[in-house]
Amino acid sequence: MAARVLIIGLNYSPEHTGIAPYTAGMARALREEGWDARVITGLPHYPQWRVHEGYSHRRAAHEEIDGVPVLRVPHPVPHDAGQLRRLGMEIVFGLRAATAAWGDPDAVVVVSPALFSSAIVRVRAALSRTPVIAWVQDIYTAGLTETGAASGPVARVMRGIESTFLRSCQGVVVIHDRFSDYLRREMAVPARRISTVRNWTHISQTPSVDTDELRRRFGWGAGDVVVLHTGNMGAKQDLANVAAAADVAERTGAPLRFVLVGGGHQRPQLEELARRTPRFEVLPGVDDETYAGLLRAADVLLVNERPGLKEMCVPSKLTSYFTAGRPVLAAVEAESPSAAELDAADAGIRVAPGDPEALVAGALQLHEEWIATGGVTHRGGRRYVRDVLSAGAAVRAFSTALRALLPTETTAPAAALHS
Structure with missing residues (x-):
């Protein structure tokens, strides 16, 4: 039986900028490699901060995108992207993702940001003793302090939450070695748990337009x-x-x-x-x-x-x-x-x-x-794209991080093992 991987992240296709193309691309590639990859995600809304036409605010919905089974759970979408409203969106998404039907995954991948939804999902995974990888696309609290959105006691509390969450995960995947250095130095995440998986290009090498x-x-x-x-x-x-x-x-x-x-x-x-x-x-x-x-x-x-x-x-x-x-x-x-x-x-x-x-x-x-x-x-x-940022290298590295979490009796996909 194929190893089961559940990916939970707020952003997914058909969003075509930001984090979504990488989450969708990795889910699709993992299925092609033989993993039983499934996704729980939110309503497509980024970067316009407006829900795409045809998606309901009221109920969860199943769909299949590029061969990947996807469950969308509803949540509010703030029109002004203010921090408190974004926090509310994350919490609602996290609660609905955590209470959705997961099946019986061998591992869960949570995508951060969003930090708070990821932390809520982590609690559900802990109760079922399911290992978790945090896939860190941005360092949440560094962003808050560097943009001036939070400082002083608020920033310290948020930093503590992010540090505790990341240290609780069995694995942490980051998109750059600079992130790895920061998490070890500033958040005390053990180096042995951190893997670097670079993002890759997702645009056409030879566009058909003039x-x-x-x-x-x-x-x-x-x-x-x-x-x-x-x-x-x-x-x-x-x-x-x-x-x-x-x-x-x-x-x-x-x-x-x-x-x-x-x-x-x-x-x-x-x-x-x-x-x-x-x-x-x-x-x-x-x-x-x-x-x-x-x-x-x-x-x-x-x-x-x-x-x-x-x-x-x-x-x-x-x-x-x-x-x-x-x-x-x-x-x-x-x-x-x-x-x-x-x-x-x-x-x-x-x-x-x-x-x-x-x-x-x-x-x-x-x-x-x-x-x-x-x-x-x-x-x-x-x-640089060819040598460092290829999709193939990213999938191989991510598969390696996932295999490290699998129970000994679970067999990893042969394609991933021999790629």
């Missing part, structure tokens, strides 16, 4: 140097800095056009800025093929983070950026995981965050180097 046509479709002229930021529009992205850079470009005559694609709770404010800021525009989310084409149609791909972010996350957009083969500009702290990734991939340059003048200068420098060398510079991203 990039020249895309530029015309969105009104980008031949002389426009398009600086494209994709994904969530929230506090940690600090995208008002990008609007300020567009204003600098307008005043100085720089041929830059700053474009945001995606959604998030700060999108309305950014759309208002776009209405009064030349060279700055906000586009809606697009399908996967158009997204892959847009990355290749742009001249520079942008990661922009709030000043002070040094520990909390590795933007999932970087894997897609590297695959696109375009130069990457990162307005991030020098000590951040994003900066480390950019340097390791040799895929672009870093400038100081929160400095619109530096953002403009960096974009111009990067584009000028790219043109002067015929696109030879900053081309390491695709090689």
